[in-house]
Amino acid sequence: SQKIEQNSEALNIQEGKTATLTCNYTNYSPAYLQWYRQDPGRGPVFLLLIRENEKEKRKERLKVTFDTTLKQSLFHITASQPADSATYLCALEDTGGFKTIFGAGTRLFVKA
Amino acid sequence: ETGVTQTPRHLVMGMTNKKSLKCEQHLGHNAMYWYKQSAKKPLELMFVYSLEERVENNSVPSRFSPECPNSSHLFLHLHTLQPEDSALYLCASSQELNNEQFFGPGTRLTVL
Numbered sequence: 001s002q003k004i005e006q007n008s009e010a011l012n013i014q015e016g017k018t019a020t021l022t023c024n025y026t027n028y029s030p031a032y033l034q035w036y037r038q039d040p041g042r043g044p045v046f047l048l049l050i051r052e053n054e055k056e057k058r059k060e061r062l063k064v065t066f067d068t069t070l071k072q073s074l075f076h077i078t079a080s081q082p083a084d085s086a087t088y089l090c091a092l093e094d095t096g097g098f099k100t101i102f103g104a105g106t107r108l109f110v111k112a
Numbered sequence: 113e114t115g116v117t118q119t120p121r122h123l124v125m126g127m128t129n130k131k132s133l134k135c136e137q138h139l140g141h142n143a144m145y146w147y148k149q150s151a152k153k154p155l156e157l158m159f160v161y162s163l164e165e166r167v168e169n170n171s172v173p174s175r176f177s178p179e180c181p182n183s184s185h186l187f188l189h190l191h192t193l194q195p196e197d198s199a200l201y202l203c204a205s206s207q208e209l210n211n212e213q214f215f216g217p218g219t220r221l222t223v224l
Contacts, residue, residue: 004154032210034212041200041218041220042217042218043114043116043202043204043215043216043217043218044155044202044213044215045114045215046212046213046214049212089154089155093210099157099160099168099170099210100157100210100213101154101157102154102155103154104152104153104154105154
């Protein structure tokens with residue numbers, strides 16, 4: 001089955017800078033990859049979905065890339081704000097297509 | 113508000129108790145999911161229902177028993193749990209299997 005690797009160390013950046021988070025997977029390239037945001041004690045919130053035939057997708061200050069050769073997705077937040085501080089989860093389909101598996105997430109702290 | 117509600121939000125139970133978690137989605141979705149989230153670990157998929165039929169049972173112990181009486185409601189019946197079952201239990205729904213998922217706020221379960 002798929003294995004997802006996200007940087008377990010927290011990412012600390014200054015307000016206004018661009019935050020870049022990485023998601024690597026180990027097996028076959030999935031048909032799509034998703035990113036979610038999770039705040040402490042709450043359920044994840046869907047942010048973006050990118051398909052295997054899309055190199056890049058944008059939504060407001062968010063940008064996601066999907067490189068099937070590197071087996072990697074990058075998630076960018078431009079002009080970051082303290083309100084962007086949260087844990088960001090990468091998710092993709094597992095073998096058989098019935099389920100989505102999630103990475104452990106990367107905690108982002110944006111300092112004012 | 114994501115359109116997915118869960119009750120109760122917090123639950124403390126002894127190992128001999130029987131309790132149930134309830135999830136309701138108001139989005140007209142066809143698929144519903146139960147996840148377990150323990151501290152510092154990725155979301156673990158427990159059960160998946162599509163059009164009220166269970167399509168995935170992810171090697172979950174029998175002390176957890178799901179029920180999906182209709183496409184809007186999902187239950188997780190709990191009995192003779194262990195302290196290691198203490199976690200945040202999240203319900204989610206999606207329009208179809210493997211579309212973006214909408215999560216409820218979760219039930220924080222503590223087993224004494």
